[in-house]
Amino acid sequence: MKGQKVNHRKSIRLRTRGESPQEIEEKITAEKWMRWAYQGAHSSWFERILFRSSICSRLMGLWLSSxxxxxxxxxxxxxxxxxxxxxxxxxxxxxxxxxxxxxxxxxxxxxxxxxxxxxxxxxxxxx
Structure with missing residues (x-):
């Protein structure tokens, strides 16, 4: 609905390894950034510009290798x-x-x- 903030978070439960496994909620790396990029009002054009071209991937690759x-x-x-x-x-x-x-x-x-x-x-x- 227009004007309402919708929480699209789907909780994923994981089991830990070890002698006494526990269920935990999955953590998502850069979750706030990912939600902003893919679920915001601007996401359609933003997604096309950055994520459907190799520019973002190449820049991140250079940064993470530095x-x-x-x-x-x-x-x-x-x-x-x-x-x-x-x-x-x-x-x-x-x-x-x-x-x-x-x-x-x-x-x-x-x-x-x-x-x-x-x-x-x-x-x-x-x-």
């Missing part, structure tokens, strides 16, 4: 509550956010289960 993007690493660790003891190297040693994003883990950080009926996710994310 050493200046390292300032985002601590924020990401804090927001997603990442266990830095699992990382193969300290957060301060990453060259860029992209370097952090494709990080290696300690060999014992994510052991494969012996159960042949288990499904193993190859990354930290939604499957």
């Amino acid at each position: 050493p200046f993007s390292r300032i985002q690493i601590k924020k990401m660790i804090r927001r997603w509550q990442l266990d830095v003891s699992e990382f193969a190297k300290r957060p301060s040693k990453f060259k860029s956010f992209n370097d952090f994003f494709i990080r290696q883990l300690q060999p014992a950080a994510r052991p494969f289960p012996d159960d042949i009926y288990s499904l193993v996710s190859p990354g930290d994310g939604r499957v």
Whole structure:
């Protein structure tokens, strides 16, 4: 309806890994920005200009590969509550956010289960 603010948020419930899994609500990276870009009154033209061309993607790629993007690493660790003891190297040693994003883990950080009926996710994310 015109003039009314509509909440289009659909809550996604996830189960955590570990000995005692819990259900949590999914966090969305840059959620406010995404909602502004896709759900605002201006979103139609804004979406066409930025997201349907490669300009935005190329600029973000340059930024995230630059050493200046390292300032985002601590924020990401804090927001997603990442266990830095699992990382193969300290957060301060990453060259860029992209370097952090494709990080290696300690060999014992994510052991494969012996159960042949288990499904193993190859990354930290939604499957």
